[in-house]
Amino acid sequence: MIDIKNVSFSYDRKRSILQGVSVSFSQGKTYSIFGPSGSGKSTLLALMGGIITPDSGEIWINDHNIANLDGRLIRRTMVSYIFQDYLLFPFLTAQENVEIAREISNPHENNGGEKTRKLLNELGINESLLRKQVRYLSGGEQQRVGIARALVTGNPVLLADEPTGNLDKATANDVMQLLIKLTKEYNKCCIIVTHSEMIRSQTDYSLLLDNGCLKQVETNLK
Amino acid sequence: MKQISERIRIVFPRATKHLLRNVLTTMLGLSLMFLLISSYAIFLYHKNVSQTYRELIESRYPAEVLFCRTKEEETTTSLSDVFVSDVLKVPHIQANNRTSAFNAQLIATGHDGIWYEDINDQIPIVVQTDIYTSLNSYFMSGQLELVSGQFPDDKNGGMLVDADYFGLTLDSRNNVCIRMKVLSEEGSYFIERPVVGTYKTIYPIEHMINDVPVKQNVVFMNETDIINISDQLVKQDNMKFYLDSHYALDETMLYLNSLKYDHENYSFFPSLSHDVSTLLNSIRIGESSQKMIMVIYWIISTGIVVVYLANDYLKYRNCMRIYSLLGEKTGNVVCEYFFRILAIFGVACVPSVILAASSQPVISDNLLSNITQPLTEGSFRTTFEVQRNILQHSVAFNVSWMVILEAVGYVLIVIVAFLLIVGIISNKTEYWKNK
Numbered sequence A: 001m002i003d004i005k006n007v008s009f010s011y012d013r014k015r016s017i018l019q020g021v022s023v024s025f026s027q028g029k030t031y032s033i034f035g036p037s038g039s040g041k042s043t044l045l046a047l048m049g050g051i052i053t054p055d056s057g058e059i060w061i062n063d064h065n066i067a068n069l070d071g072r073l074i075r076r077t078m079v080s081y082i083f084q085d086y087l088l089f090p091f092l093t094a095q096e097n098v099e100i101a102r103e104i105s106n107p108h109e110n111n112g113g114e115k116t117r118k119l120l121n122e123l124g125i126n127e128s129l130l131r132k133q134v135r136y137l138s139g140g141e142q143q144r145v146g147i148a149r150a151l152v153t154g155n156p157v158l159l160a161d162e163p164t165g166n167l168d169k170a171t172a173n174d175v176m177q178l179l180i181k182l183t184k185e186y187n188k189c190c191i192i193v194t195h196s197e198m199i200r201s202q203t204d205y206s207l208l209l210d211n212g213c214l215k216q217v218e219t220n221l222k
Numbered sequence B: 001m002k003q004i005s006e007r008i009r010i011v012f013p014r015a016t017k018h019l020l021r022n023v024l025t026t027m028l029g030l031s032l033m034f035l036l037i038s039s040y041a042i043f044l045y046h047k048n049v050s051q052t053y054r055e056l057i058e059s060r061y062p063a064e065v066l067f068c069r070t071k072e073e074e075t076t077t078s079l080s081d082v083f084v085s086d087v088l089k090v091p092h093i094q095a096n097n098r099t100s101a102f103n104a105q106l107i108a109t110g111h112d113g114i115w116y117e118d119i120n121d122q123i124p125i126v127v128q129t130d131i132y133t134s135l136n137s138y139f140m141s142g143q144l145e146l147v148s149g150q151f152p153d154d155k156n157g158g159m160l161v162d163a164d165y166f167g168l169t170l171d172s173r174n175n176v177c178i179r180m181k182v183l184s185e186e187g188s189y190f191i192e193r194p195v196v197g198t199y200k201t202i203y204p205i206e207h208m209i210n211d212v213p214v215k216q217n218v219v220f221m222n223e224t225d226i227i228n229i230s231d232q233l234v235k236q237d238n239m240k241f242y243l244d245s246h247y248a249l250d251e252t253m254l255y256l257n258s259l260k261y262d263h264e265n266y267s268f269f270p271s272l273s274h275d276v277s278t279l280l281n282s283i284r285i286g287e288s289s290q291k292m293i294m295v296i297y298w299i300i301s302t303g304i305v306v307v308y309l310a311n312d313y314l315k316y317r318n319c320m321r322i323y324s325l326l327g328e329k330t331g332n333v334v335c336e337y338f339f340r341i342l343a344i345f346g347v348a349c350v351p352s353v354i355l356a357a358s359s360q361p362v363i364s365d366n367l368l369s370n371i372t373q374p375l376t377e378g379s380f381r382t383t384f385e386v387q388r389n390i391l392q393h394s395v396a397f398n399v400s401w402m403v404i405l406e407a408v409g410y411v412l413i414v415i416v417a418f419l420l421i422v423g424i425i426s427n428k429t430e431y432w433k434n435k
Helices: A039-048 A071-077 A094-105 A112-121 A139-152 A170-184 A197-201 B002-021 B023-060 B071-076 B082-090 B131-141 B164-176 B246-258 B274-326 B331-358 B365-369 B380-430
Strands: A002-012 A016-025 A029-034 A057-062 A079-083 A158-160 A189-193 A207-211 A213-219 B065-068 B093-107 B144-149 B158-160 B180-184 B189-201 B225-228 B235-243 B267-270
Touching: A016 A039, A016 A057, A029 A039, A029 A170, A029 A197, A039 A057, A039 A158, A039 A189, A039 A197, A039 B131, A057 B235, A071 A079, A071 A094, A071 B274, A079 A139, A079 B164, A079 B274, A094 A112, A094 A139, A094 B002, A112 A139, A139 A158, A139 A170, A158 A170, A170 A197, B002 B023, B002 B331, B023 B274, B023 B331, B065 B246, B082 B093, B082 B235, B235 B246, B246 B267, B246 B274, B274 B331, B274 B380, B331 B380
Parallel strands: A029 A189, A029 A207, A079 A158, A158 A189, B093 B180, B158 B189
Antiparallel strands: A002 A016, A002 A057, A207 A213, B065 B235, B065 B267, B093 B225, B093 B235, B144 B189, B180 B189
């Protein structure tokens, strides 16, 4: 699914963020990446989404070396992001936010509206919330909309950067359970950057990133 | 083409949603643009009125300096080529034209009816305030008949003389003919008036002034002046020097006064009366003030629009970032942003254009009074009233469309300039653009 081969990256060519990271991610599995601040977790997600390009090494997604692809094309067809601060269009409704992502990824898809509504309902966004501008929704509801937006695209990879960082513990737990459940249901590869022990315990694999190096891989699979 | 239509299909509903949902920002933009276009149009309207009126006055009363030398002094030195050459070197003097005219003296002014003057058997000249009334009452009733030429009117600014007495007498003695000019002295200024026609008396006009029957030697003019041309008319050799600016007349006169030439043989006069000079100066001061206000207005209004656009851009940049992270094509994102701005601008144009189109292209009395304040009670009132219609028609077109087009163009230029600058800057700095 995703093969990261000996990837190194530095922002200013002086301070190295990632040093020779190699790791593989598989479809239908959930991964958490943890480690201290500045260890390169978010950078790794940005590299996988084509937002930044590695100094050396290769990243392959579905047998495509993403170095040869446009970053926007990667995000349109291969990876979807879920953010800590949601990054939704505040003046649009929940449904419109999800619709825009679906239209960008699948502009000619039929019955897209129905699919969106169904997905939002699955995530606990009922009919009345669907038509509300997202700025009037709670943090948990906004993050559910964010997850729906990532799932609706049909992209095989979900990259979540601290998705529950702004949520209280109970809500965070609910949101994470939904995310993991739907990841499995939709057969996605979900990679979550987190500091949360709770998330680490819920994902299939946990990767420790420290000082730009991948130090440890643990599994919760029995 | 297909790509463009596809882009419009994607971008149009999104941009519309953003505009409609973000009501406050949209309304603020609409109001700002509308105010900007409308206020700029109002400025231009006033500017055009003032400019048109000034041009009318300037074309009617050209800026000239007149040099006169009497015919009796023909044997003395003439306006020499050297002198003409010297005068032509004076700043603002552009060209010259040599003419002949008769000297006349203004002796009275009046408003109603035919005025009369007959002093020591000199030739009387009578001037009509209301030329049309007098034409109706005398010419239409058949008492007087046009012999040659045409009736005086505001355009030719000339006079009609009695062919039997005045015209023929002058003809025989002084070789007066139609198109010959009479130089009338009005205060300290001289105005040339052409003889545009002659008439003869069919039935004598019974006219009494102070119980004394008067002669029928009347001259019809379209002014409120009475001119007495001396029986001993003296033909003069005149030379006009045209100025490039009406406002340089005083300065030029001072300069000419400082030139050393034979003052006893020559005299020179500015062509503009005090009233006209005052009017033109008044308009010029008004135009200067308008220019100053316009510059301040440009700075402030441009600043307001730029601040609004910058604020809107900063807000929208977050949307651009989201689009980028969702993988939207750069072209669609930029297109949506442009569409939003142009939609606000376009919608704001509609009420502005409706306002301009629906407004009556009539110059208000207040505005006219302000412009012509020095003259409303002066001797140019008649001229002013006649020119008013011309002014109305001249400005009408400007008010409705040209002004609004210019105002719209100005705002559009500000927007396009802003977009270009933002485009250049963001192309270099914004990560969402390239990634």
